[in-house]
Amino acid sequence: MTVIKEDGLFRPFVGTSELKCEDISENLMQYFHISEQVATAVAIGVSVENGECLAAGGVVMQLLPGTCEENMDRAENAMQDFVDICKVLKEGGADGIMQKYFSSVTEEKAIYLTFPEYKCNCSRKKIEGVIKSLGKKEAMDIVAERGKVEVHCHYCNTDYAFGEEDIEELF
Numbered sequence: 001m002t003v004i005k006e007d008g009l010f011r012p013f014v015g016t017s018e019l020k021c022e023d024i025s026e027n028l029m030q031y032f033h034i035s036e037q038v039a040t041a042v043a044i045g046v047s048v049e050n051g052e053c054l055a056a057g058g059v060v061m062q063l064l065p066g067t068c069e070e071n072m073d074r075a076e077n078a079m080q081d082f083v084d085i086c087k088v089l090k091e092g093g094a095d096g097i098m099q100k101y102f103s104s105v106t107e108e109k110a111i112y113l114t115f116p117e118y119k120c121n122c123s124r125k126k127i128e129g130v131i132k133s134l135g136k137k138e139a140m141d142i143v144a145e146r147g148k149v150e151v152h153c154h155y156c157n158t159d160y161a162f163g164e165e166d167i168e169e170l171f
């Protein structure tokens, strides 16, 4: 399993770990343990009925460095509530989970919402930067050999092509 994390600041962090079993939660826990070396409990799942997704999601809990024994026990106990995560999700969704199980946290407002989306930070502008780093001679050699400089983003599957005129303009 390969995980690519992009925080928008540096290069994307790429971590790989061997798949342990068919359970995605187990595999993610192993990934966090081996690749990121963070003690992590994962309970995620998806509930499908007649081809329709009824619920998908889960709870991921990580211990901060230097966590005391008492909080480790609290985290371990809290995860017991999510053994059947699909059932819990169907009952209340993500909001329900926060209200029912993490009310002490939500009261302290130590919470923020984020909305995941499928997108990539690549752009023609960024790729231009990559081509500039090649230098004009190298870029022109590629154009002479292949007719254009092609760059493929493996993350979002987008192709970028730069012809001779584009290269001239860049430099």
Ligand SMILES: [Zn+2]
Residues within 6 Å of the ligand: 120, 121, 122, 123, 153, 154, 155, 156, 157, 158
């Ligand atoms: Zn991309």
